[in-house]
Amino acid sequence: MKKLDLVIIGGGPAGMAAAVAAYEKGVRNLLILDREPQLGGILEQCIHNGFGLHRFKEELTGPEYAARFAEKVAEYGIPCLLNTMVLDLETESDGTKIVTAVSPQEGYLKLNARAVILAMGCRERPRGALNIAGTRPAGIYTAGAAQKFVNIKGQMPGKRVVILGSGDIGLIMARRMTLEGAKVEAVCELMPYSGGLTRNIVQCLADFGIPLKLSHTVVQIHGKERVEAVTIAAVGPDRRPIPGTEEKIPCDTLLLSVGLIPENELSRQAGVEMDPVTGGAVVDENRQTSIPGVFACGNVLHVHDLVDYVSEEAEIAGKQAAAYLDGCRMDAEMFPVSGKDGVRYVVPQRIRKGAAPFALYFRVGDVYRDVRIVVECGGKTLVSRIKKKVAPGEMETLPLKAEQVSQIDGLVTVRLEQKGAE
Amino acid sequence: MEKRNLTCIVCPMGCALTVELEEGKVLSVSGNTCPRGEKYAQEECTHPTRVLTSTIRVADGVLPVVPVKTAAPIPKELLFEAMAALRELTVPAPVAIGDVICPDLCGTGIALLATSSVEKKEPDA
Incomplete structure (x- = not known):
């Protein structure tokens, strides 16, 4: 069995940044595995611009952002095994990890690794998760599937489109399909606010006069062989359709942009402790999971909206995996982190005693204006910050x-003090 | 006098801006909470521009299309004209990231660049 120091599962933005960071910390016996024929992950089909504003201070397209990291991977000569699907991850009693994978060039393959970085990304929530009534015709796609058809395969999935969900991929596809000559009739969003970035609502919908119907959902799909129409309806505060508000919109395509789910089958199989809110692993500030030597970063850990933060997080995982391989043990006493009063989740979920300075990443559950974000531990306020909008x-x-981290000696909570929820 | 409502996209605040215009000139901007909002409204109301990203066809490539972008923002009103021009373009593989596909798109003086690479397809043996 091939013996490696570090195996990185996934060659998207997280996997590439983690590999580069680990290499820069001296790890040489490493390998990236990816199921696609090239590195880059989902960025390859995200041909729009806006990537890298934080990291590179310029607006790159997805493939250009990916290329910056792929060039580093190539420059360092970090080996990659592409077209390779990882099937299993297990830990031996002595702590070594066994990665089982298949690929056309190598066949069935077992690798022995001292450390593993999970960087598998996420998947889109499909129709099956939504319980929309009606027939099962052709013409229903996730927004990301449609994006792959248009941007990689050069094929248009339809001409007259309704989009359910206002996640960023749905918004981006509303613009893309419009530019390619399709008519996007409406974007329906169940919630009273969009889950997408403001700039996408302006530049993908408002620019093209595409209506964003907040507090609306699709209640029925019509058509036998192909989608012929969808019925939409307004929803009340309980998110249930309001009778009498139904509107039938003729269309041939329904795109779904209704959320992303971290792709954690491997992590679960391996016995990694999971966070039910993020759908990803529970990690400490080093991005180490409950299994020593197994790290996680990027969208497999929690869904990010900006790739810049994926890269940043992956670099933490890469550096700390290198430290682990150098014999640095990360088994100090842990203090839990939790969100409350409007804070839906916080990553990392644990902080080790004596941790080095780090950042908390979190998401709120609603739109709030003029709030104070408060980080507390044992009745002490470690840090607080006023935000005009979250x-x-x-x-x-x-x-x-450092002086704030040094005060941590128990449960850390992140909460909002608000003047009023919108 | 004309009134226009915009959402500022400079930061995640998303301020609701109201712009008063007369004969295409901005008289006042309100609703912004910082000076960047005023600048955004000025530009949006006088000469809105966008970077266009799309794909063009590739001949004999391992993939049928290659993603492209304009090297700089182009006037917003030219987006559909530019898309029509892109539909007429085909480049032969191989294409490399950064290649100039077209030096002057629709008379804007702005180039169209490849944003990814597509290798040439090996002929079937």
């Missing part, structure tokens, strides 16, 4: 300085 679609980060 929204579920925009991840928040809050860095903690």
Whole structure:
């Protein structure tokens, strides 16, 4: 069995940044595994611009952002095994990890690794998770599937489109389909606010006069062989359709942009402790999971809205995996972190005693204006910050300085003090 | 006098801006909470521009299309004209990231660049 120091599962933005960071910390016997024929992950089909504003201070397209990291991977000569699907991850009694994978060039493959970084990304929530009534015709796609058809395969999935869900991929596809000559009739969003970034609502919908119907959902799909129409309806505060508000919109395509789910089958199989809110692993500030030597970063850990933060998080995982391989043990006493009063989740979920300075990443559950974000431990306020607006679609980060981290001696809570919810 | 409502996109605040215009000139901007909002409203109301990203066809490539972008923002009103021009373009593989596909798109003086690479398809043996 091939023996490696570090195996990185996934060659998207998280996997590439983690590999580069680990290499820069001296790890040489490493390998990236990815199921696609090239590195880059989902960025390859995200041909729109807006990537890298934080990291590179310029607006790159997805493939260009990916190329910056792929070039580093190539420059360092970090080996990659592409077209390779990882099937299983297990831990031996001595702590070594066994990664089982298949690929056309290598066949059935077992690798022995001292450390593993999970960077598998996420998947889109499909129709089956929504319980929409009606027939099962052709013409229903997730927004990301449609994006792959248009941007990679050069094929248009339809001409007259309704989009359910206002996640960023749905908004981006509303613009993309419009530019390619389709008519996007409406974007329906169940919630009273969009889950997408403001700039996408303006530049993908408002620019093209596409209506955003907040507090609306699709209640029925019509058509036998192909989608012929959908019926939409307004929903009340209980998110149930309001009778009498139904409107039938003729269309041939329904795109779904209704959320992303971290792809954690492997992590679960491996016995990694999971966070039911993020859908990803429970990690400490080093991004180490409950299994020593197994790290997680990027969208497999929690869904990010900006790739810049994926890269940043992956670099933490890469560096700390290198430290682990150098014999640094990360088994100090842990203090839990939790969100309350409007804070839906916080990553990391645990902080080790004596941790180095780090940042908290979190999401709120509703739109709030003029709030104070408060980080507390044992009745002491470690840090607080006033924000004019927080929204579920925009991840928040809050860095903690050394003197704040040193005060942590128990449960850390992140909460909002609000003047009023919108 | 004309009134226009915009949502500022400079930061996640998303301020609701109201712009008063007369004969295409901005008289006043309100609703912004910082000076960047006023600048955004000025530009949006006088000469709105966008970077266009799309794909063009590739001949004999391992993939049928390659993603492209305009090297700089182009006037917003030219987006559909530019899309029509893109539909007429085909480039032969191989295409490399950064390649100039077209030096002057629709008379804007702005180039169209490839944003990814597509290798040439190996002929079937």
